[in-house]
Amino acid sequence: MLDLAFSTEDLAHTRFAFSPAWEIVASVRVLNQPGAHALHLPWVKRATAALDAAGLDIGLLRDLVPLRHLPGFLAGTPASPLPELTDELADLRDVPARVVRRELDAMTGPRSPALNRFYRDPEAGLERLAAVMERYWDLVLAPDWPRIRALLEADVLHRSRLLAQGGAAELFNDLTPLVRWEGGTLTVAHRHLHAAVPLDGRGLVLVPSAFVWPRVFSKTDPRWQPVLRYPPRGIATLWETGTATAPGALAGVVGRGRAMLLTELAAPASTAELARRTGLSAGAVSQHLGALKAAGLVSGHRAGRHVLYARTRAAEVLVGGVPEVDC
Structure with a gap:
């Protein structure tokens, strides 16, 4: 100790x-x-x-x-x-x-x-x-x-x-x-x-x-x-590729792709990282993030050469009981 x-x-x-x-x-x-x-x-x-x-x-x-x-x-x-x-x-x-x-x-x-x-x-x-x-x-x-x-x-x-x-x-x-x-x-x-x-x-x-x-x-x-x-x-997600799933109820509200992204944003992540985790194309991820940002559900923060996206408080309430992936 x-x-x-x-x-x-x-x-x-x-x-x-x-x-x-x-x-x-x-x-x-x-x-x-x-x-x-x-x-x-x-x-x-x-x-x-x-x-x-x-x-x-x-x-x-x-x-x-x-x-x-x-x-x-x-x-x-x-x-x-x-x-x-x-x-x-x-x-x-x-x-x-x-x-x-x-x-x-x-x-x-x-x-x-x-x-x-x-x-x-x-x-x-x-x-x-x-x-x-x-x-x-x-x-x-x-x-x-x-x-x-x-x-x-x-x-x-x-x-x-x-x-x-x-x-x-x-x-x-x-x-x-x-x-x-x-x-x-x-x-x-x-x-x-x-x-x-x-x-x-x-x-x-x-x-x-x-x-x-x-x-x-x-x-x-x-x-x-x-x-x-x-x-x-979020270390448990480091080597995962295309394994994300979308909670059914949330997907019914915002769509499967956006529901997957909100679930994966239990910890901040970049567009490339989200594409790797979800199996979506980088273009699709960018499009979904743009819509989620316009709706006040995600925010972007520049970190060096990348922009990291995070859930807002409104998104946390919306995701509700979805479990976080952590170490």
């Missing part, structure tokens, strides 16, 4: 960010233990096939992603809301040799030959590691990054609305059942960590991550701004 003590200044410095480098690290953990991440099995099959076909050796990366303690340098705290992978890998290449050795010394268990080689020559090891991570990204994550990024952006939009509506308590208590906010302290249910950590004005970086499901990960090393990585809202 980890208790993070917040001050007013900590709340002022709390922010959201994504991290492509972290998604690499977390996805390797999924490949190492696919049975513990059943939700991602469709991706695991595709990724394994792509890696085998390319003959890419990710042994060093696998060795750096054990069951518990991750080296802190492997995925640093994002410095901006959406850093580019090239920038994160440049930071990785600049990690001092003494930091690499200290983090490797902190890892438990026997050290593999690849890690021993890394320990002896950290500078060359970091260059190899960055090159492997870049190639790995191109092969198994870049093709799915638009859909992953859309899910992460939708999560941040949803939680920003919660913060505006109910403050920090509503934001934090909605993150995941593994996190609880009470009396200025955020309690994170870690199985192998028991600590109380004051944030000391540094704030907290909240990082939604597709591949952390079903767990949460935190980093409180004083050398970096503290980070909490959690599964985004």
Whole structure:
């Protein structure tokens, strides 16, 4: 159990960010233990096939992603809301040799030959590691990054609305059942960590991550701004394609296509994401969203290069008892 003590200044410095480098690290953990991440099995099959076909050796990366303690340098705290992978890998290449050795010394268990080689020559090891991570990204994550990024952006939009509506308590208590906010302290249910950590004005970086499901990960090393990585809202829909159904009663009122869209908008989503989930064409989705927006049932919010659509309060009442798809 980890208790993070917040001050007013900590709340002022709390922010959201994504991290492509972290998604690499977390996805390797999924490949190492696919049975513990059943939700991602469709991706695991595709990724394994792509890696085998390319003959890419990710042994060093696998060795750096054990069951518990991750080296802190492997995925640093994002410095901006959406850093580019090239920038994160440049930071990785600049990690001092003494930091690499200290983090490797902190890892438990026997050290593999690849890690021993890394320990002896950290500078060359970091260059190899960055090159492997870049190639790995191109092969198994870049093709799915638009859909992953859309899910992460939708999560941040949803939680920003919660913060505006109910403050920090509503934001934090909605993150995941593994996190609880009470009396200025955020309690994170870690199985192998028991600590109380004051944030000391540094704030907290909240990082939604597709591949952390079903767990949460935190980093409180004083050398970096503290980070909490959690599964985004709607993670259960990430790998679905064309499986949405329309509730009969609602479809009878607004039509099958629009009923499917309203049901899928339990969490904000882009036109492309809605087309993928429902099996409708992008043009049909745009047309339906235009009609729903004109009727005051959805609203659009720009997030980077995309527009995310969300149900309005009127739509929430209309959808009523339709269950939300969540993690």
